[in-house]
Amino acid sequence: MIFDNHLHTKFSSDSQMTIREALQAAEKLGLGLVVTEHWDYDYIDTKNYQDMDFRFEPEAYWEEYGSCRGSTLQLGVEVGLTGSSRKENIDFLQRAPFDQVIGSIHTIDMLDLYYPDFYEGKTKQEAYGEYLTVMAEMIRENPYIDILGHIDYICRYAPYPEKLMKYADFSDLLEEVLRAVLETGTVLELNTRRLGDRAAQKALLPVYRRYRELGGRYITLGSDAHTAENIGMNFQQALDMAAALELQPVTFSERQMLYCR
Numbered sequence: 001m002i003f004d005n006h007l008h009t010k011f012s013s014d015s016q017m018t019i020r021e022a023l024q025a026a027e028k029l030g031l032g033l034v035v036t037e038h039w040d041y042d043y044i045d046t047k048n049y050q051d052m053d054f055r056f057e058p059e060a061y062w063e064e065y066g067s068c069r070g071s072t073l074q075l076g077v078e079v080g081l082t083g084s085s086r087k088e089n090i091d092f093l094q095r096a097p098f099d100q101v102i103g104s105i106h107t108i109d110m111l112d113l114y115y116p117d118f119y120e121g122k123t124k125q126e127a128y129g130e131y132l133t134v135m136a137e138m139i140r141e142n143p144y145i146d147i148l149g150h151i152d153y154i155c156r157y158a159p160y161p162e163k164l165m166k167y168a169d170f171s172d173l174l175e176e177v178l179r180a181v182l183e184t185g186t187v188l189e190l191n192t193r194r195l196g197d198r199a200a201q202k203a204l205l206p207v208y209r210r211y212r213e214l215g216g217r218y219i220t221l222g223s224d225a226h227t228a229e230n231i232g233m234n235f236q237q238a239l240d241m242a243a244a245l246e247l248q249p250v251t252f253s254e255r256q257m258l259y260c261r
């Protein structure tokens with residue numbers, strides 16, 4: 001069974017999705033799910049744009065969803081990696097027997113990449129360069145994560161007219177990220193959100209090709225859905241890409257990697 005390994009339901013501050021809606025959508029598509037609620041310990045909504053608090057109580061999550069957990073539903077978390085939250089993140093992961101842990105870069109120097117502030121006064125080369133440098137550092141500092149989430153996250157929100165992260169423009173830094181992934185035994189996610197855009201897909205292809213060349217064998221597919229209709233989004237494109245690059249889609253249960261077939 002193919003799994004959507006990245007989605008957010010109501011325990012994430014930016015999602016209202018119920019577990020029932022998620023399960024119904026997945027069943028229609030014949031997909032398994034790993035729910036990955038947001039845990040960004042030291043997130044500060046500096047501008048108070050939406051007053052978000054990306055934390056949740058894992059005990060409540062387990063109590064409410066635990067009975068749904070089984071062969072087609074696993075309970076995971078997406079941890080926002082920052083230099084100042086390592087200890088709190090590790091402590092947090094002790095509070096419930098999570099099936100899967102995605103590590104993601106959502107903020108740098110306490111600035112949310114979603115908002116314009118991070119990019120102010122920076123060229124695209126500088127902003128993307130900083131993003132990839134921090135990403136490589138965070139992977140090495142947090143080797144306990146199972147998966148590196150959305151390597152192309154910055155391309156969603158950067159304010160530059162050309163948002164693509166072309167491999168040739170960032171090859172050294174991308175290679176450093178891929179080496180950090182492989183040296184720490186982390187699996188690279190293929191986040192499917194941008195795969196509907198052919199240019200975005202074309203720009204991502206060499207990243208995953210290089211991952212394969214350096215010895216990467218496994219990927220997780222993740223839609224990053226915050227609503228039921230986005231579950232499994234662009235999965236055909238992702239499966240085609242995985243097949244072309246001979247990358248094996250996997251999922252996690254009780255922190256153990258399982259092949260998806």
Ligand SMILES: [Zn+2]
Binds near residue numbers: 078149150
């Ligand atoms: Zn994320």
Ligand SMILES: [Zn+2]
Binds near residue numbers: 006008078
């Ligand atoms: Zn996410």
